[in-house]
Amino acid sequence: MVDPGQKARGRGTRRRSAAPEEFQDLYDHVLTCSKCGFCQPACPLFRATGREGHVARSKVTLYRDIIEDRLQMSPAVKDVFANCLLCRACTDSCVPAVKTDEVVISFRHAYAERFGRGFLQRRVFRTLLPRPRLMRGLVRIVWAFRKTGLIEAARRVGLVGLLNPKLERALELGAEKPGPLLRSRLAKRTRSPKGEATGSNDRPKVGYWMSCGYNYVLPEVGEATVRVLERLGFAVEVLDNCCCGLAAYGYGDRESAALLARENLRRLGDVGRFDAIVSECGSCSGHLKEYARLLAGDPEWSARAQELQGRVRSFSEFVAERGDLGVFRGNGAAETGAEIVSPAECTVTFHDPCHLGRRYQNVVDQPRRILSSLPGITLREMEESDSCCGAAGTYGVLHPETSAAVLDRKTCFLRDTGASIVVTECPSCMMQLKLGAQRAGLPVSVLNISQICDRAGQPKPPGQDATH
Numbered sequence: 001m002v003d004p005g006q007k008a009r010g011r012g013t014r015r016r017s018a019a020p021e022e023f024q025d026l027y028d029h030v031l032t033c034s035k036c037g038f039c040q041p042a043c044p045l046f047r048a049t050g051r052e053g054h055v056a057r058s059k060v061t062l063y064r065d066i067i068e069d070r071l072q073m074s075p076a077v078k079d080v081f082a083n084c085l086l087c088r089a090c091t092d093s094c095v096p097a098v099k100t101d102e103v104v105i106s107f108r109h110a111y112a113e114r115f116g117r118g119f120l121q122r123r124v125f126r127t128l129l130p131r132p133r134l135m136r137g138l139v140r141i142v143w144a145f146r147k148t149g150l151i152e153a154a155r156r157v158g159l160v161g162l163l164n165p166k167l168e169r170a171l172e173l174g175a176e177k178p179g180p181l182l183r184s185r186l187a188k189r190t191r192s193p194k195g196e197a198t199g200s201n202d203r204p205k206v207g208y209w210m211s212c213g214y215n216y217v218l219p220e221v222g223e224a225t226v227r228v229l230e231r232l233g234f235a236v237e238v239l240d241n242c243c244c245g246l247a248a249y250g251y252g253d254r255e256s257a258a259l260l261a262r263e264n265l266r267r268l269g270d271v272g273r274f275d276a277i278v279s280e281c282g283s284c285s286g287h288l289k290e291y292a293r294l295l296a297g298d299p300e301w302s303a304r305a306q307e308l309q310g311r312v313r314s315f316s317e318f319v320a321e322r323g324d325l326g327v328f329r330g331n332g333a334a335e336t337g338a339e340i341v342s343p344a345e346c347t348v349t350f351h352d353p354c355h356l357g358r359r360y361q362n363v364v365d366q367p368r369r370i371l372s373s374l375p376g377i378t379l380r381e382m383e384e385s386d387s388c389c390g391a392a393g394t395y396g397v398l399h400p401e402t403s404a405a406v407l408d409r410k411t412c413f414l415r416d417t418g419a420s421i422v423v424t425e426c427p428s429c430m431m432q433l434k435l436g437a438q439r440a441g442l443p444v445s446v447l448n449i450s451q452i453c454d455r456a457g458q459p460k461p462p463g464q465d466a467t468h
């Protein structure tokens with residue numbers, strides 16, 4: 001890393017920059033941008049809107065202009081940096097591999113440091129998310145209020161959209177009430193009389209990391225994941241984790257992200273008791289692998305963060321690495337003489353979540369290997385399968401129009417596959433793809449990879465037809 005003082009001296013007579021100190025750390029890096037524009041066609045926002053302001057080149061140029069005192073941070077500049085999915089598609093197509101996501105996070109962090117963070121945002125990241133009990137209580141209240149039907153009625157007559165289009169979009173994404181939260185459902189399932197994890201003690205032990213998206217909105221996914229891990233012969237302990245902190249990090253709130261990381265390390269205790277910590281949320285598994293970097297300067301927690309990082313696996317990464325895929329073809333069940341449900345033939349396609357795929361965890365072949373091993377399934381690749389779907393955490397809620405334009409493109413490619421099921425490994429992507437299919441009138445189901453595994457190779461329930 002270059003000494004900032006040295007850089008300032010090297011620039012001779014130029015007056016001291018009013019840019020945030022932290023920008024200096026990335027100065028040499030942004031200087032490598034040649035403005036070639038290779039990042040332009042790669043950017044999902046540019047593809048959807050044609051706006052140069054969305055492209056990495058524009059962001060990197062503005063960042064450099066601030067360091068070199070040609071530009072001040074302002075709300076208009078903030079808008080440019082707010083419009084980024086942090087998908088890294090630009091970095092992937094850039095010869096010097098300019099890390100636009102780091103540039104964007106740095107800007108968001110510095111802007112909030114200078115102009116302050118909203119009260120609500122601070123409370124959510126620093127008070128609510130580290131306390132899952134509080135969060136669960138709030139979610140239950142929100143669902144109970146929705147159950148009254150008042151919100152849906154207001155939405156139907158356009159009142160919600162009139163008040164705030166972002167709220168309209170948020171309601172559209174989580175339209176179905178999920179019933180009991182995942183944590184309550186799994187509490188019944190996993191507690192043995194001694195409070196131990198399910199499965200015998202000599203089984204390899206897996207910690208199941210519960211993502212907020214599955215806990216609060218898509219609990220059936222988490223149930224399927226735990227069932228599959230148990231079918232594969234692992235003893236599963238449901239972890240008492242809180243939010244992984246990726247949302248806070250994406251907002252440039254590094255302090256809250258570090259706070260959530262430390263809180264999770266405290267809650268997890270000694271992770272050495274697990275063979276692996278598994279999540280079927282690509283965003284969570286990806287961000288947990290970043291804890292060591294996030295806490296690198298923290299002598300109390302960095303070693304534990306590194307240990308955690310070494311044990312975290314995405315669901316498909318873990319199953320492809322450690323699971324017996326024959327179980328999904330009925331091995332084991334068939335050996336006991338049970339009749340296996342024959343799956344209906346279907347065509348399936350896979351959407352790579354940004355934080356799971358090539359540009360973050362590089363988990364690309366594993367889900368495809370699993371899908372190809374499932375009986376009755378034809379895997380058909382989707383064009384631009386690893387292009388962001390436009391959900392990107394809260395991006396879809398905060399920028400509903402641009403997000404919808406990104407989603408439209410994804411939905412067209414989905415339609416072209418002719419698949420009846422799109423599989424992915426992220427709750428945000430699942431909700432977004434479902435929305436895209438609904439809007440386009442596509443008869444396509446959206447499943448997590450653990451759900452499609454859960455359905456495969458099952459013994460036939462008594463009195464049922466042998467196909468499904």
Ligand code: SF4
Nearest residue numbers: 033034036037039094
């Ligand atoms: S960010 Fe990379 S790809 Fe984009 S203009 Fe700069 S050098 Fe070229």
Ligand code: SF4
Nearest residue numbers: 043084085087088090
């Ligand atoms: S990270 Fe993604 S959305 Fe952001 S500028 Fe790069 S390609 Fe565009």
